[in-house]
Amino acid sequence: xxxxxxxxxxxxxTGAGMMDCKQALTEADGDIELANDLLxxxxxxxxxxxxxxxxxxxxxxxxxxxxxxxxxxxxxTYSGAMVMVNCETDFVAKNEMFQAFVKDTARRATxxxxxxxxxxxxxxxxxxxxxxxxxxxxxxxxxxxxxYVHNSPADDLGTIAVIMNYTGGNESIAKQICMHIxxxxxxxxxxxxLDQAWVEKERQFFxxxxxxxxxxxxxxxxxxxxxMKKVLKEVCLLDQKFVxxxxxxxxxxxxxxxxxxxxxxxxxxxx
Numbered sequence: 564x565x566x567x568x569x570x571x572x573x574x575x576x577t578g579a580g581m582m583d584c585k586q587a588l589t590e591a592d593g594d595i596e597l598a599n600d601l602l603x604x605x606x607x608x609x610x611x612x613x614x615x616x617x618x619x620x621x622x623x624x625x626x627x628x629x630x631x632x633x634x635x636x637x638x639x640t641y642s643g644a645m646v647m648v649n650c651e652t653d654f655v656a657k658n659e660m661f662q663a664f665v666k667d668t669a670r671r672a673t674x675x676x677x678x679x680x681x682x683x684x685x686x687x688x689x690x691x692x693x694x695x696x697x698x699x700x701x702x703x704x705x706x707x708x709x710x711y712v713h714n715s716p717a718d719d720l721g722t723i724a725v726i727m728n729y730t731g732g733n734e735s736i737a738k739q740i741c742m743h744i745x746x747x748x749x750x751x752x753x754x755x756x757l758d759q760a761w762v763e764k765e766r767q768f769f770x771x772x773x774x775x776x777x778x779x780x781x782x783x784x785x786x787x788x789x790x791m792k793k794v795l796k797e798v799c800l801l802d803q804k805f806v807x808x809x810x811x812x813x814x815x816x817x818x819x820x821x822x823x824x825x826x827x828x829x830x831x832x833x834x
Contacts, residue, residue, distance in 0.1 A: 624665040625712060640674050641675065645828060651692040710727070711742050742807075749803060
C-alpha cells in the first residue's frame with residue numbers, strides 16, 4: 564500500500580511532482596528504490612523531449628578563485644570562469660535552484676570539471692524547461708581579474724557579464740572598465756586584435772554601398788576609408804570614449820592609472 568508519507572519521502576528525494584511520485588510508487592508496488600528508478604527514466608524521457616525547445620532566457624555566472632585556493636603550477640585549473648546557461652523563460656531564471664546551478668557550473672569550470680548529462684537532465688526535469696550550457700569562458704592563472712555583472716538577481720549572476728585579466732591600476736578602476744565593456748560591447752582591445760574576416764566584411768559592405776550610390780572610384784575609396792576609421796574606433800576598446808568621462812578614451816584612462824589589459828570577455832543573454 565502506498566502511503567502519503569512514502570509519496571512525501573520520494574518527492575523530497577527526487578524533486579518530482581506528487582502525482583508522479585504516487586504513480587511511480589504504485590507501479591513499483593511501494594518499493595521506493597524501484598520507484599526512484601522509474602522516475603529517473605521518466606525524467607530522462609521528459610528531458611530529452613524538452614531538449615528540442617528553444618532556450619533564449621537565462622543567466623551568466625562568474626567565478627573568480629582566490630590565489631590562496633591553488634598551487635601556482637599549471638595544474639589544469641583556471642583563475643576565473645564565466646558561463647552562460649540558457650532556459651526558456653525568465654520565470655525559471657528567477658528560480659533559486661536554477662541560479663544555484665549556474666553559480667556551481669561557473670565554479671566547476673575553474674576546476675576544469677564539467678556538468679554531467681545526468682545532472683543536466685535532472686535539473687530539466689525539476690524546473691520543467693530546457694536548460695542549455697551555451698558558453699563557457701575560462702581565464703588562465705592571473706594575479707588580477709576583475710568582473711562585472713549587470714541586471715543581477717544574486718551575487719555573481721546577471722544577464723550581462725564581463726571578466727577581465729589585468730595588471731597594474733587598482734580594483735576600483737578595473738571594475739569601472741568592466742562596466743564600460745558591458746555597456747559599449749567592444750569587439751576587441753585594439754584594431755590589431757580584431758577578427759580580420761569581420762573587418763573585411765565591413766569594408767566590403769561600405770564598398771558595395773559606395774558603388775551603388777554611383778560615386779567615382781577615388782571618392783568611393785575615401786568614403787570607405789573614413790567610414791572604416793569611424794567603425795574601428797567604435798568597436799575597439801582602447802579607442803572608445805570612457806562612459807564615466809567621455810572627454811577621455813579608455814587608452815588614456817589606462818595610461819593614467821598604469822593599468823594594462825591582457826584580455827577580456829563579454830557575454831550577454833539574448834544578444
